[in-house]
Amino acid sequence: MDAVVLVGGFGTRLRPLTLTRPKQMLPVVDRPMIEHVVGRLGQQGVTRAVLSLGYRPDAFETAYPQRRCAEVELFYAVEPEPLDTAGAIAFAARMAEVQDTFIAVNGDVISDFPLVDLLDAHRGNSAAATIALTPVEDPSRYGVVVCDPDGRVRAFVEKPPAEEAPSRWINAGMYVLDPSVVELIPEGRPASIERETFPALVRKGSLYAVARDGFWIDAGTPAAYLEVQMALAGGTHIHPTAEIAGSAQITNSVIMDHAAVAAGARVADSVLLPYSTVQANVEIRRAIVSPKHHITA
Numbered sequence: 001m002d003a004v005v006l007v008g009g010f011g012t013r014l015r016p017l018t019l020t021r022p023k024q025m026l027p028v029v030d031r032p033m034i035e036h037v038v039g040r041l042g043q044q045g046v047t048r049a050v051l052s053l054g055y056r057p058d059a060f061e062t063a064y065p066q067r068r069c070a071e072v073e074l075f076y077a078v079e080p081e082p083l084d085t086a087g088a089i090a091f092a093a094r095m096a097e098v099q100d101t102f103i104a105v106n107g108d109v110i111s112d113f114p115l116v117d118l119l120d121a122h123r124g125n126s127a128a129a130t131i132a133l134t135p136v137e138d139p140s141r142y143g144v145v146v147c148d149p150d151g152r153v154r155a156f157v158e159k160p161p162a163e164e165a166p167s168r169w170i171n172a173g174m175y176v177l178d179p180s181v182v183e184l185i186p187e188g189r190p191a192s193i194e195r196e197t198f199p200a201l202v203r204k205g206s207l208y209a210v211a212r213d214g215f216w217i218d219a220g221t222p223a224a225y226l227e228v229q230m231a232l233a234g235g236t237h238i239h240p241t242a243e244i245a246g247s248a249q250i251t252n253s254v255i256m257d258h259a260a261v262a263a264g265a266r267v268a269d270s271v272l273l274p275y276s277t278v279q280a281n282v283e284i285r286r287a288i289v290s291p292k293h294h295i296t297a
Helices: 033-043 057-063 084-095 115-124 179-184 193-204 222-233
Strands: 002-006 048-053 072-078 102-106 109-111 129-135 143-147 153-158 169-177 207-211 216-218 249-251 266-268 283-285
Touching: 002 033, 002 084, 033 048, 033 072, 033 102, 033 109, 048 057, 048 084, 057 072, 072 084, 084 179, 084 193, 109 169, 115 129, 115 169, 115 207, 129 143, 129 193, 143 207, 153 193, 153 207, 169 179, 179 193, 193 207, 216 222
Parallel strands: 002 048, 002 102, 048 072, 129 207, 249 266, 266 283
Antiparallel strands: 102 169, 109 216, 129 169, 143 153, 143 169
């Protein structure tokens, strides 16, 4: 089974961390974000991940020259220009010659949503597309979905004001798509799956959804990037190459490779990226320390 993974964005919400690399190449606990995403797909039966690339494709090509990531085969589809979500999915699927029903996912979403639930619902409903839904407290940053009891989507509202949102169930950035959906997407211009493709499928009555309240994080903001580290680490994680002074205090934090925390320093609910340092007697909380940066008193 193929999966198209959207990794072409500029990652502007995570700057300055993304000034020199795509956000999916940022480390999450012990490996790049893309390996968490692709690894989860591979565990659920995906055998080829088609990376829809735009910003800094060389970062992926350099990291995975054998075109394998987390034991999954990679195919690189580099956009000639930004094509938005639908355009990027269609471009990648056409370039990789995807012939059958496939998965499409946002490359910055880390989730435990079971693909089998999506696939079973998709086949059972003879749907053209089936989307995963997850609940959030504030839906204004997302695409909000309203469904009939049988799962048929009857409204898809992109980023409504919180007070006007018709539900708390949002598009979780994970889809099952038939090749017929790719045929609907025009070639050679940007197209939004949320604003164009999905509304067109709603009008046809061929878009369904599966709602599930489980682990789901869109790791594309600093707060969410910090949150996903804490969630996956399950407490404090210290890389074997990190240097932690005996009198330093580390609480619920991720200390990555070759980072250092000096004597008397206190680090809580934070992430130290590789080769960063917290110097003596400094206290930081809920912080992300960039690679090779040094926090002093």
